[in-house]
Amino acid sequence: MKPLKFLKLGRKHRKILFLVVLFFFLALNVLSYFGAxxxxxxxxxxRFGIGIPKSTNSKLPSDIGLEYVTQRIPINxxxxxxxxxxxxxxPVSNGTVLLFPGNAGSKDxxxxxxxxxxxxxxYAAMLIDFRGLGGSSGNTTTLGVREAKDVALSLSHAQRSNFQRPFILYGVSMGSAAILKxxxxxxxxxxxxxxxLPFARLLDAVRSRLSASWIPTFPFAEMVVFWGSIQHGINGFTHNPVxxxxxxxxxxxxxxxxxxKWTNLAEIDQIFQNLHGFKELSIFPNADHSLLVTVDKERWQRSVEQFLKEKK
Structure with missing residues (x-):
């Protein structure tokens, strides 16, 4: 009788263990879904809602002494x-720069x-809000996946509008990822x-942000990328600017x-090594993941101006 009693007790424990595992599995998926x-x-x-507050353009080019025209590029x-x-x-433009913001950023x-x-x-400049940002339509982002189509659409618009070449694409963070894609x-x-400030791989970018918030990266990062991919019909695991x-x-x-702290120097070097043709790398020693022209304006000016002269 004792062995049977022990067996029954073991089955009960296994059932409890199964329920506990099931609960944590479901909780992980719910948290990951809403995290994504x-x-x-x-x-x-x-308005109250889940997600980052949508950016708005509260400052205009005219506020800093620049003439401008607001345009809309139809997607559909x-x-x-x-x-x-x-x-x-x-009198004659040196070319046209198309500028793209990072995640949750906007033109201003x-x-x-x-x-x-x-x-x-x-240079002439065209500043673009990705879908979901600033004055553009929508309220979602795919962190550079769908935004690559916005980059292509913007360049096509500049070409059809006969803007002066050369066409220079400038991106910040997610904007850089979208340009590469x-x-x-x-x-x-x-x-x-x-x-x-590009990131190398979306999964690693998610991991670094979770780690900074003291959240275990595994398996949360994988689950967030998985549910984000499901929600938007993309494959975030292959979204790798490198x-x-x-x-x-x-x-x-x-x-x-x-x-x-989001993208380390080893990852940046991998991106740089993969670029073909004429290329330059400029590391700002006192800057983090911030708009570099606002951190070290002199170094930014020197890096960009020298590069644009040398590439000719």
Whole structure:
């Protein structure tokens, strides 16, 4: 009788263990699902909602002395990209720079400062809000996957509008990732790319952010990327700018902050090594994951101006 009693007790323990494991599995998926949702959705300003508050453009180019025209690039009948076009101050433009922001960024918060510097150098500038950001339609992001199509659409618009070449694509963080993906997958051919603060792999970028919040990276990072992929119909596990970089043949300038806690220098070096053709790397020793022109303006100016002269 004792062995039977022990067997029954063992089965009960196994059932409890199974229920505990099932509970934690379900809890992990629920937390990961909402974590992915919060990471890839913007909530309307002033309204309660899950996600990052959608950025708004509260400052205009005219506020810093630049003339501009607001334009909309239609995506389809219900979606659009909002842009600001700032013409050059010279009789003949040195070219046109298309500027793209990072995650949760917008034209005024991340693009006005570098646009002013490009304007000083004699370039026209087109500042673009990705879908979901600023004045553009929508309230979601795919952290550079779908945004690659926005890059391609913006370049096509600049070409159709007969803006002055060369066409230079400048991106910040997610904007850089979108540019690299557009080159690799959308087969665009810009004349120059300037990549500021890119991440190497989406999964690693999620891991670094979880780690900074003292959240175990495994298996949470994998689950967040999985549910984000399901929600948006993409494959986040293959969203790797370090791989896209292999398709870049045009001159490329890579700008990065040495203290960036999201992307380490080894990853930046991998991206740089994968770039083909003329390329330069500039590391800002006192900068983290912040808009570099606002951290070390002199170094940013020197790096960009020297690169644009040498690539000719």
């Amino acid at each position: 949702y919060a990471l890839t959705h913007y909530s309307s300003p002033g 009948q219900t979606e659009w990209l909002e842009t600001w076009f700032i013409p050059t101050q010279l 918060k991340q693009l006005l400062a570098p646009a002013k510097e490009f304007h000083r150098l004699g 557009a080159v690799a997958d959308e087969k665009i051919n810009p004349d120059v790319v300037i990549l500021e 791989t896209y970089a292999k398709q870049v043949r045009c001159p490329a300038l890579l700008l990065h902050g040495k203290l960036d």
